[in-house]
Each structure stands twice: as C-alpha cells, then as structure tokens.
Amino acid sequence: MSDLKEIGVTISKDKDFSEWYTQVVTKAGLIDYSPVKGFIILKPYGYKIWENIKEILDKKLKSSDHENAFLPILIPESLLSREKAHFSGFTPEVFWVTRAGDNKLADNLAVRPTSETLAYSIFSKWIMSYRDLPLKLNFWNSALRAEIKSTKPFIRNSEFLWQEGHTVHETDKEAEDEVLLILQYYQDLIENYLAIPTIKGFKSEKEKFVGALYTTTLESIMPDGKALQMATSHNLGQNFSKPFEIRFLGKDSKQYFAWQTSWGASWRLIGALIMVHGDDKGLILPPNIAPIQIVIVPIFKNKDRNIVLDESQRLKRELGVGGLRVHLDDREEYTSGWKFNDWEVKGIPLRINLGLRDINEKKLELVRRDTKEKMFINKNQNFLESIKTILNDIQNSMLEKASRFHDRSIIRVYDYEEMRRKLKENSGFILTSWCGNIECELDVKNQTGADIRVIPFGPERSERDYCIKCKKSSKYNVIFAKAY
C-alpha cells in the first residue's frame, strides 16, 4: 500500500507555486506525461472535468443555433499560407507531415495549429447567397503548436484540447454581436461554473489574433500575480473573406464579402481552476464543475460492515436520484485515513464520513473541502436540500474568495517607476493608461517583461490621464501584467 506522503502534495502552494502545480496535476490524477516532450495525457478524472466544461458550453452554443462539425487535422501548406500575417504568426510552431508511409509528399501538410484557413476555403464553396447566412459552426478538437522551450500541463502544451468556433455573417454588426455573445458565454462558464473572476476587454493591436480586426479576451489573475488568458473571441472583419473569397449575393442582388468571427477556449481553463482554487492539500473543485460533488467514505469495524455498507449504498442512491454527482469509496484495501487524503488531493467539494453512530442517530457528518469545516446535518426528509444548500454555499464562497484576491491584485498605478517595482514583486495586474502607441508597449515589455493583457471594456479614460510610459495624452486604460 502506498503511504500517505506518496499520494499527498508535499510542497506548500506559497513556497513553490510552480512545483506545487506540477505535483497537484499528477497527484490528483488529472494527467500524465507523454514520452514526447510537451505532450500530456488526460486521465479519466481530468477528462471528466473537460467533458463537463464541454457540456456546459455546448449547450449554450446550441441554444443560439451554433452547430458542431468536423474538419480534418491536416492542412496543406499552400492553404495555410494564403493569409500572410496569419501564416507568419503560426509557422514557427507548426508540426509538418512530410511523408506518408515511404512516400514523400508533394505539398507538406500542417498538423492543425487552428482551422481558419481550411474552414474558410470550404466556406467559400458553401456560401452563395444571403440565404446561406449566418453560418455558425463549432469544432471540438485538438490543435498542435510546438512548444519547444517551456511547457506546463494545461497551460502550455504542444497539443491541447479546445473548441474553435467559426461564424460567417451578412453584416459587420452581426459579427460584432456574435463576438460579444460568445465572450459572454465564456464569462458565464468561467465565473459561474469555474468560480473564477475575469476582466473583459480588448487585446492591443500587438497582442490580437494574427489576421483579426480585433480580439476580445477574458483575463484572470493567478495566485503568483501572473495573468492567464482564459478565452478569446475575434472579429475577423473581412480580413479572411477577401483572400478566401467568401462572397455572397445580398438581398439587393449585389455581391458582398462576408463578415466573420472566430473564437476559442481550451483545457487551459482546467489549469486556471487548479491554480486559483487549490491549496496545500491539493485540488479544490467548485461543485458546479466537479466530476464528483460528494464522496461517501464508510467507516466501520468488522462487525458493523454490512450495516454501514448497506446504508452507504442507500445514501449514494438517494443523492444520485436527487441529481447530485456522488461516489461511494467502498474499497476495502485502503484505510479511511488514506481515503481522506486521496479525495482531498482530488478536490471533491464535500465528503460524507458515514459510521454506525451517525446512522443510529440519523445524522450525517459532512466535511467541506474548501474550508475543511466539519458539520452535522440531520438525515431527515430535507437532508437533500441541506446538502444542495451547502454545495451552493461552497460554490459561492469559492467565487467570493477568488474575487477578493482578484480585486486586491488590481493596482492603479500612475508612475512608471512604481509600475516597474510592482512588476518586479509580481504584484498582479497594473491598471494604468496608455497612449496607444506600440513603441511604448514594446518598451514596457522589454524593461519589465509585462504585456498589455487587456484594454478593459467600460468607462473611458479620464481626461487627466497620461501614458504611463511616454507621458503623452492617453487613449486607453489598460492592464499590464506578466503572463503565462
């Protein structure tokens, strides 16, 4: 039998955040490493979190008439290079297929870094008239971008699971609305299910998706003060419809180039979930996304075995029928102490320790994973409601806790030297003003390592603001931060 140290996380989150993360992703049973550097395997527990994310987002997308489809993973080089800026943005990271069996290929094939070019060469055949619009497709697949230098499970891998959406519209306005609708879906998923607060806004020209008119983004702050880009939604304007000749006959019988969007969210969200909520014991999952919301651990001496196991089974059924995701850990080859540790590392929101005394007294002993609080409820006809209330409370207090950290980590700075100092301390998100000039953006990046993560939506800059770098009149309020 493995001992407790081996299954438990052995380093404090505060002490070595990076090593703590590495231990949690593996010890919680989320991933393993592929023999090929930079690639990971998603174990069933990790995959189940991804399935839950998929299900939530898929339902939202289908509710607004988005349809799923499938595109091949190999894209001819000649197609990939048709939109020049786009191509040059991706080409250093592309995996190239150059042979099939023993035969050298005439046109090399890129392993999908993203599907814009392939999708749009096809769309140009499908779209003839306004009657074919809007076209709103989504693809659940994996994309590959070679990460040579540093890799980190879920955050930076050479292959990642994601969805990529691609839509085509008659008007600029429709495309704009689509971009924001999708961003809203992402925000709802991230805040109300993953319990992670975000800042919503635009990317700067330098940071936008290569080929897009503009990119909108959701950015979150990780506990080490670095930013994580959670999901992006791009307005492509006519930047792709022109080179790919996506034209339609309008209601007025004239030909127009279509307006397009693309958007994506990846398993990176699982990385955020781990970083934001985990503690020294391991993962902590919000109930709304947890594959297992409640684990029942039966506790008994030999003579009580059957009574306790029977009652555990009954309880499992009751909770399951009540719509909760529940697991009964009836393994007999492990001690209760070992099991407690195991489920703590895995971050199950609520544990029920079920023993003979509680059964006799018609009580349930509950242990919250987030606060470690132990509490008792009566096993009466309302017990299901009590448990749902507690799960709800866990969900809310996890978001509140994360929001307090989030709010605390956004610092309004007016002075460049102060900003440099703060960034050196990894103090999170620097809210400041910027003239809109790429030179200032690059200077800051070179001198501090921080990017403009997001130009938040919302109130315009005040008149008195000036660019943090050049002191000229500012155009935007921006968030500077170091990023993953």
Added chain:
Amino acid sequence: MSDLKEIGVTISKDKDFSEWYTQVVTKAGLIDYSPVKGFIILKPYGYKIWENIKEILDKKLKSSDHENAFLPILIPESLLSREKAHFSGFTPEVFWVTRAGDNKLADNLAVRPTSETLAYSIFSKWIMSYRDLPLKLNFWNSALRAEIKSTKPFIRNSEFLWQEGHTVHETDKEAEDEVLLILQYYQDLIENYLAIPTIKGFKSEKEKFVGALYTTTLESIMPDGKALQMATSHNLGQNFSKPFEIRFLGKDSKQYFAWQTSWGASWRLIGALIMVHGDDKGLILPPNIAPIQIVIVPIFKNKDRNIVLDESQRLKRELGVGGLRVHLDDREEYTSGWKFNDWEVKGIPLRINLGLRDINEKKLELVRRDTKEKMFINKNQNFLESIKTILNDIQNSMLEKASRFHDRSIIRVYDYEEMRRKLKENSGFILTSWCGNIECELDVKNQTGADIRVIPFGPERSERDYCIKCKKSSKYNVIFAKAY
C-alpha cells in the same frame, strides 16, 4: 434558387451504386471534400448523426464503468515499432511528422494510426497491483491512415472519427468476457438503432488485428453484395503486455503479465447506414438515429400565413416536449415542392405537411420517408402516441426490410466452381466450410477476390463438411465475400 434537379439525386441506386452513394453523401449535406485527397469534412448534419452514435455507445460504455480519456495524436516511431507485427501492419499507411517549425525532429512522430503502443507504454506505469485492475478506458478521437489508392467517404478515408477502447485485466477470462460484452454493445447499436443486421463471429488468423490473439467482428452485407466490417473487438492476450511490460502484483504477491483487449467502431457506420437504407431519392434514416425525426412543412397561401405558421410552431413545441427531435422548415424563400425534395434527400423519417384545411379539421397529414406512404391521423389528445407508434413502425420495418435482404444474400455453397460463379455475380455472402489452412484462404482470395469475412459464432460445422478449396476435412464454417 437552385432547381430540383440540382438538389435531388440523379442516378438510380440499382444502376450505379457507387455514383449514387457519392451523390447521396454530398447532396444530403453529410460531407464535403477536403482539398487534401482522401480527407473529408463532416458537415453539421453528418456530424449530428455521429454525435447520436457517440451518445448511444458512450452511455453503454459508462454503464459498465468504462471511462473516457485523452491521448496525444503524435506517437514516437521508437514506441510504434516496439510490437513488431503490429508495426509492420501499420507502417505503410502512417503519416510522419518530421519537422516542427524549421527544426528537423530527432525521433519522427507518427500521426496516430491507432493508440495501442502509446496507451500501453503509459499503462505500464499506472498498473502496479491487482488493485489497479481492471483498467477500462475509451478514447473518442480521430485516427489517420494514408489511403493512397481508392477512397470513399466514411468507408475509406485517410482520417476517420472513431472510438478506440483499451482495457487491462487480471485474467484471461475477464478479457474474453470484455471482448464479447463490447461486441454485444456494437451489435445492439447497429441493429436496434441503425437498423442493420450483422453476422457476429471471429476473424481468421490472416484477417485479425495485427498483434491480437484473436479478433471478433460484426459483418454486414451491402446492397452491392460486398461485405462491410462494422466494428471489431480484439482479445490481445498478453501479446502487448509482454513487450510493453504491463505487469501487476497479484493477490498472491506474485508478478503477472496483464490480459488486454482493444476495440473500435468508426464513422464507417454512417457509410453503412447510407448504403443499406437509401433509395433513389436519397438518404433514409431510421428514427432511432435520425438527427431530425420529424420535419414540419407549413403549406399556405398568403392570407392563411399567420394561422398556419402559428399552428406549426405550436405543433413543433408539442412534439419537442414529447421527446421527439423535430424541425420546422419555415423558410419562405423556398417552395413546398423544393422543401419536400430537400428533406427527402436528407432522409427525415416522417414529414408533416401542415395546411389550413387539416388545421380546421384537426387532422395531420403524415408522409413516411421509407414507404412514401401518406396517411392522416387525428390531432386529438393521443396524437403524440400515434406518431411515436408510426416512428416505431418505421424503425422496425427498416430493420425487417434490411434483414430480408440480409437473409436472402447468404448462400450456402459446397462447390468451389459454384462459389467462383456466385462471387463473380457479386451475390453476397458465401457460407461454406474451410480447413483452417491459410493456403486455401489465399488461393480463394487470389482467384476470386473474396476474403474470409467472418467465422460465425454458433453451431459447429457438421462432420460431413469439407473445405471448399482443398476438399480436406473442414474446421470452420466461414463466410467468404468481397469487401469494402
């Protein structure tokens, strides 16, 4: 507006089966072709059929504690080559990644032709003791095998969607049971949802999965008399656990090599669906798998427009609440005639033509896609049950019709010359006897183009049977056929 000829299938299924198939897959809106030869795109309607297949099978697998997970698509050559027979079986079809960006790779990476080797190199790390068994994983992904010569949408493509299952067990017996359980799942899916009869049995040594101990299969007869392998389930024995060192500590504290299975079903099932059920008008989908079970086409003159559309909406809601998959075609830029054709090509099992007179008379006009039969039912409180009964009847009669063809197409043959003649006429499945010798199998293949498709489970050969080829005493009853 496109004219009817353009959307309709223009060739008879009997006259040119291959061209008919090609027209149906595209005109029904299932697929389009990628610019790379041999690769196809799944359009939303085709993908939705795949989603339904996935959902049915996924539920079965989860009901018996199989879990989904994710494996990277790139596999190092050094791993792929570890099981020699397996490697030599796949290597002529492998797409090779040799470069990442501008960098040549040291170890070439295969784009997943199947995941045995990668999965099992990982399993060997995960499995230490009997407590880690059984391990029952499933992967929904795509696999790539270069099809250089002839390709056919869904049937033979260089990339295909599928699931691959991989399980590890303590005993031979458990592995055997798993192989048959999965074959049973496939058969239930294929017969009761896709309405296609199958023959269940073993593959011959020559035809088994490379590296397996034995392969079980489901074979179906297509209308042109050729066999289609629908799904396979393999007992791998210890053939992989030995080279990949998947060992476990038994309850008796001794070390054992594990017993394994793998199994897969692909979007080829959609190809079978099209071939078996389609007619000269296009696709015909069995209700249990159809993305849309009922389409409502409102029929009105201008003055009745609002009444008819309102009633159509109401009917759509009622059918939807009743658990049916329903679509209302309220496009006003197309005529009813155009719509009838469009939905016929797409194979929707039941159409409701909703006009003012029927509304007033509280009747519904239904048109069955399979029999083209038109019928009226009363729109009373039982109408939902009536419709479900009709859908059920469509499902059953589609299976019956396919079964009649299936039964008719299996011919018992004792004489080799008769077999050659029958195979020349593409007369379907030749049921005969075989000595078990690969030379006879190869001779038949060379002389007739037919393989042993399946050694059916069931009654043993009778004593008097002799091998169709060498006339020596026979070991097996077998089905010879040409195959896709």
